[in-house]
Amino acid sequence: MPIGQIVGGEYGEVLIRQKSGETIEIGDLLSIEDVILQILDLEYGSLLEQNDIERMSGMELEGYEETSLMEEEIRNYIYAKAKPLVRIKDGKARIPKVLPSFFGNLERVSQEDFDFLEEPENSLYLGKVRSGSQVLNVPIHINGKEALSHHIMIPATTGRGKSNLVKVMLWHLIPKEYAGLLVIDPHDEYYGRNEVGAKDHPEAGKKVDYYSTNPPAGGYQLRINLSILKPWNLQGIVELSEAQSQALYVYYSQHGKNWLEALLTSDQEEADMHGVRETTLDALKRKLKLTFDLSVKTGEVRARGNIFVNQGSESLVKDIVDAIEEGKKVILDTSSMPENKELLIAGIITDRIFKNYKDYKEKGELEEKPTVGIVIEEAPRVLGDRAGRNVFHQIAREGRKFRVGLVAITQLSSMIPREILANMNTKIILGNEMKSERDAIIGSAAQDLSKDSKNIASLDKGEAIVSSIFTKFAVPIKIDLFEDMVEEERGEDKKLEFFG
Ligand SMILES: Nc1ncnc2c1ncn2[C@@H]1O[C@H](COP(=O)(O)OP(=O)(O)OP(=O)(O)O)[C@@H](O)[C@H]1O
Ligand SMILES: [Mg+2]
Incomplete structure (x- = not known):
């Protein structure tokens, strides 16, 4: 059943007249011949002059008898503007380079229209194809190994479903050996301490490690031995002047791994040297003591907090990094610590991973290793201009060469430098009502989304557009609600048990 007809326009903006009685929504997918189009905008159309329209409206409103010139449904209508999204040729997706037939009839897409989609290797499930707000039973997968090493960005206004998406991705990644993950979780929402979460995955016992300052049974204590700390871990996280930064390195070169203690107990005589x-x-001294909760008494450094310690937990960073290199998913609950400590710990572990992977590359061992993804909330904290050069910046710039990528979650894409935005080769764009934010996202997307601003503005919770160098077109999807998805999977397992 046709729901509209092509009546004009140009490449990238095809004009469609909506059939009366039908409803076309922004974001809807329509098919014609071998092309799928997506609706970008809606407008009123009429065959009458504006003057006539207004006169007729006046007469109707003021109670005069209506003067009908033509059949209402022929006279007035709705125009939809659409862009060709994808062309299917020989069963493969192509970038559409032709215009569909003038006067051609359009239909709503159906499941079969997406038979051309194939599940890529090392697949990662993201959601189902969405036409406007209607969900089709067509799952969308990307190549998770590639996508992770080329960085994934998840931009959206608050409450649009970023965390839910990460939960869904994490869940599907748990059994996959092709990727290890470091999830820095400042809201303690991914493990599922008190609700459904990663811990409930059937393979969680073997594949998920959970670290917390207050771990439940089965979790590990999150604590860092100060001897692991290197001067560059502070870069971009603790604000230091040029002279202060230099001093760190001087003490490091003199004292090696005891540099921090040496510096804190240093007298001016040594400093002069x-x-x-x-x-x-x-x-x-003041800054370091404050940052790491340390005190110095009678020439001895003492840890006062429970996060940075000078005894025990020497192997914590190594344990975490080893697990990730085995393809495990490691979740760090940083909810009870201040931001600078969270970022320091995240930076220390990330730095170790990145160094190892650079080594593997040099030794030609990289291919045997899983890709590593580092999930970071409010990414501008470490990727913004103000953050300066830190390990996250380095990874954003050159991580893909070493198969280490970021999963950067943000409400404020505009705070991230353009070249870094452009390096985030997969963007899972959720709703955003701020135009400046949409512009930053659109300006750095893998596909031309220049006309999709309204489309993005109108995305509801869990509705997204996947724009990636690993997809042939910008795919509109609906992400599953995590709790429902888990419930459903459990239901299916039960059924299998019952019949199996
Ligand atoms: N895919 C979805 N389908 C249906 N509802 C969803 C979906 N994703 C999120 N929601 C709803 O929206 C709420 C907020 O989602 P979520 O916490 O993931 O948002 P967020 O973008 O992470 O927000 P914040 O910026 O505050 O962290 C959820 O509690 C859930 O009720
Ligand atoms: Mg969130």
Whole structure:
């Protein structure tokens, strides 16, 4: 059944007249011949002059008898503007380079229209194809191994479903050996301490490690031994002047892994030998003590907090990194610590992973290793201009060469430098009512989304557009609600048990 007809337009903006009685929505997918089009905008159309329309409206409103010139449904209608999204030729998706027939009839897409989609290797499930707000039973997968190493960005206004999407992705990645994940979780929402979460996955016992400052049974204590700390871990996380930063490196070169203790207990005599001024040393000591919760008494450094310690947990970073390199998913609950500690810990672990992977590449061992994804919330904290050069910046710039990628979650894409945005080769775009944010996303997307601003603005919770160098076109999807998805999977397992 046709729901509209092509009556004009140009490439990239085809004009469609909506059939009366039908409803076309922004974001709807329509098919004609071998092309699928997506609706971008709606407008009123009429065969009458504006003057006549207004006169007739006046007469009707003011109670005069209506003067009908033609059949209402022929006279007035709705125009839809659409862009060709994808062309299917010989069973394969192509970028459409032709216009569908003038006066051609359009139909709503159906499941069969997507028979050309194939599940890629190392697949990662994201959601189902969506036409407007209607969901089709067509699952969308991307190549997770490739997508993760080329960075995934999840931009959206608050409450549109970013965390839910990460839960869904994490769940499907748990059994997959092709990727290890480090999930930095400042809201403690992914493991599912008190609700459904990663811990409920049938393979969680073997594949998920959970670290927390207050771990439940089965979790690990999140605690960092100070001897693991290197001066560059502070870069872009603790604000340091040039002189302070230099002083760190001087003490590091003199004292190796005991540099922090040496610096905190250093007298001015030693500082003078290293060319470090008194004010610099004092300020630095104060900052370091504050950042790491340390005190110095009678020439001894003592840990006062429970996150950075000078005894025990020496192997924590190594344990985490080893697990990730085995393809495990490691979740760090950082909910009870201040931001700078969260980012320090995230940075220390990430730095170790990145160094290892650079090594593997050099030794030609990279191919045997799983890809690593690092999930970070409010990514502008570490990727924004103000953050300076830190390990996350480095990964965003060159991580894909070493198969280490970011999953960057953000409400504020515009705070991330353009070149980094452009390096995020898969964007799963959820709803966003801020035009400046949409512009930043659109300007760096893998497909031309220049006309999709309204489309993105009108996305409801869990509705997304996947724009990726690993998809032939920008795919509109609906992400499953995590809790429902888990419930459904459990139901299916039960059925299998029953009949199996
Ligand atoms: N795919 C979905 N389908 C249906 N409802 C959803 C979906 N995703 C999210 N929601 C609803 O929206 C609520 C907020 O989602 P979520 O916490 O994932 O948003 P968020 O983008 O992470 O927000 P914040 O910026 O506050 O972290 C959820 O509690 C859920 O009720
Ligand atoms: Mg969230």
